[in-house]
Amino acid sequence: MKRKSKTEEAATPALPDFRLEEFLPYRLSVAANRVSRMFAHRYSQAFGLTIPEWRVLAVVGRLGTISPSAVGEMTAMDKVKVSRAAASLVTRGLLKQAQDPNDGRGRLLSLTRKGVGVHNGVVPLAKELEGSLSDGLNKQEWAVLNKALVKLTEHVIGIDGVSIEGGPD
Amino acid sequence: MKRKSKTEEAATPALPDFRLEEFLPYRLSVAANRVSRMFAHRYSQAFGLTIPEWRVLAVVGRLGTISPSAVGEMTAMDKVKVSRAAASLVTRGLLKQAQDPNDGRGRLLSLTRKGVGVHNGVVPLAKELEGSLSDGLNKQEWAVLNKALVKLTEHVIGIDGVSIEGGPD
DNA sequence: TGAGGATATTTTCTGATGAAACGTAAGTCA
DNA sequence: TGACTTACGTTTCATCAGAAAATATCCTCA
Numbered sequence: 239m240k241r242k243s244k245t246e247e248a249a250t251p252a253l254p255d256f257r258l259e260e261f262l263p264y265r266l267s268v269a270a271n272r273v274s275r276m277f278a279h280r281y282s283q284a285f286g287l288t289i290p291e292w293r294v295l296a297v298v299g300r301l302g303t304i305s306p307s308a309v310g311e312m313t314a315m316d317k318v319k320v321s322r323a324a325a326s327l328v329t330r331g332l333l334k335q336a337q338d339p340n341d342g343r344g345r346l347l348s349l350t351r352k353g354v355g356v357h358n359g360v361v362p363l364a365k366e367l368e369g370s371l372s373d374g375l376n377k378q379e380w381a382v383l384n385k386a387l388v389k390l391t392e393h394v395i396g397i398d399g400v401s402i403e404g405g406p407d
Numbered sequence: 408m409k410r411k412s413k414t415e416e417a418a419t420p421a422l423p424d425f426r427l428e429e430f431l432p433y434r435l436s437v438a439a440n441r442v443s444r445m446f447a448h449r450y451s452q453a454f455g456l457t458i459p460e461w462r463v464l465a466v467v468g469r470l471g472t473i474s475p476s477a478v479g480e481m482t483a484m485d486k487v488k489v490s491r492a493a494a495s496l497v498t499r500g501l502l503k504q505a506q507d508p509n510d511g512r513g514r515l516l517s518l519t520r521k522g523v524g525v526h527n528g529v530v531p532l533a534k535e536l537e538g539s540l541s542d543g544l545n546k547q548e549w550a551v552l553n554k555a556l557v558k559l560t561e562h563v564i565g566i567d568g569v570s571i572e573g574g575p576d
Numbered sequence: 577t578g579a580g581g582a583t584a585t586t587t588t589c590t591g592a593t594g595a596a597a598c599g600t601a602a603g604t605c606a
Numbered sequence: 607t608g609a610c611t612t613a614c615g616t617t618t619c620a621t622c623a624g625a626a627a628a629t630a631t632c633c634t635c636a
Binding site for chain 2: 253254255256257258259260261262263264265266267268269270271272273274276277289293296297299300312313314354357358361362364365367368370371372373374375378379380382383384385386387388389390391392393394395397
C-alpha cells in the first residue's frame with residue numbers, strides 16, 4: 239500500500255515526525271466543522287435558517303431591540319455577515335429594521351411577531367441539539383470543554399495581534 | 408440603551424431565554440475560527456501555505472508516498488480540497504504527483520526536495536504555535552480539551568446521519 | 577469478452593465569504 | 607461654519623467552498 243516511487247528523485251531524508259491527528263488546532267477545526275454542519279443542517283431543515291441568521295435571531299430575541307453593530311459584537315460576526323443575515327431575515331418577515339432616532343447612520347433591529355414565533359421554535363431545537371451533543375461526554379469533560387474554549391478564544395487574541403473577527407458560520 | 412420601538416407593532420411576548428455566549432456550538436465555532444485564522448496567518452506569512460496545503464504537506468511528509476484519497480481520509484478534507492491543495496503544491500514545486508503504477512486512476516504524492524525543506528520548516532512553527540496556544544490552559548484542561556474534541560467529533564457523526572466530510576480549513 | 581457499475585481524481589457551476597470601496601451621517605476643532 | 611476624520615451599514619468584487627458532473631480506469635459477472 240505504501241511504496242517508494244522510484245521513477246524520480248526519491249526524497250526521503252530524515253523528517254521531523256508530526257502527527258496531524260494529534261494536533262490540537264486540527265482537532266478543533268474538525269470538531270467545530272462537524273458540529274457546525276450538523277446544526278446548520280438541522281436549522282435549515284426545520285426553519286430554513288442559516289447559522290448566521292440563527293445567531294442574529296437569537297441575539298435580537300434576547301435583547302429586544304439592538305443595532306447591527308451590537309449584534310456583530312455579540313455574535314462574533316463581522317458587519318457584512320450581520321448585514322446580510324439581517325437583510326435576509328427582514329425579507330422573510332422575521333425581523334424589522336428601523337432607523338435609529340438618535341443616530342442617522344444607525345439601524346435598530348427587532349423581531350416581528352413571526353420572528354418571535356420562529357425564535358421560540360428554534361431555541362428548543364438548539365437546546366435539544368446541544369443536549370444530544372453533550373451526551374457524548376461526561377459532566378466533567380463537558381464543563382472543562384466549555385471553559386477551555388472560552389479561555390482559548392481569549393488567549394488566542396493575545397498571541398496573534400491580528401484582530402480576528404467573525405467565523406465561517 | 409435598550410428601548411422598545413413604539414413606531415410599529417412592538418412584539419415582545421415571553422421569549423425563552425437563550426444565551427448565545429454560553430451555547431457550546433457557538434463557543435466551539437468561535438474558538439476554532441480564531442485559532443484557524445491565527446494559524447493560517449502564520450503559515451501564510453512564513454511559508455505561503457494555506458491550511459489545506461499545510462495539511463497535505465504534513466501527511467505526505469509523514470507517510471512518504473500516499474494517494475490523494477488517503478490524504479483526504481487522514482486530513483478530514485474532501486477530495487476536491489485535496490486535489491486543489493495538491494495541485495497548488497505541485498505547481499510550487501513542493502510536491503510530486505506520479506501515476507500509481509498499480510492503478511491507472513490513482514496518483515501518488517510525495518515531497519520534492521524543496522517540499523521536504525518547507526515541511527521541515529513548518530513543523531517546528533506548528534509545534535511552536537500549538538505550544539503558545541497551550542500556554543493559555545493548564546495541563547489538565549489541555550488534556551481534557553484534546554480528549555473531548557475527539558469524543559465530540561466521533562459522537563457527532565452518530566447524531567446526524569449526514570456523513571460530514573472536510574472543513575473550511 | 578463486454579456491459580454495467582464502482583472508484584479515483586479533476587473540472588465545472590453556483591453560492592458563501594470577507595476585504596475594500598462606497599454613501600451617509602456624526603464628531604472635532606480651528 | 608467648514609474642512610477633516612471617524613463610525614455605521616451596504617454593496618462590490620475577487621476568492622474560496624462544496625455539490626454535482628465529467629473523465630478515466632478498474633472490477634464483476636453473465
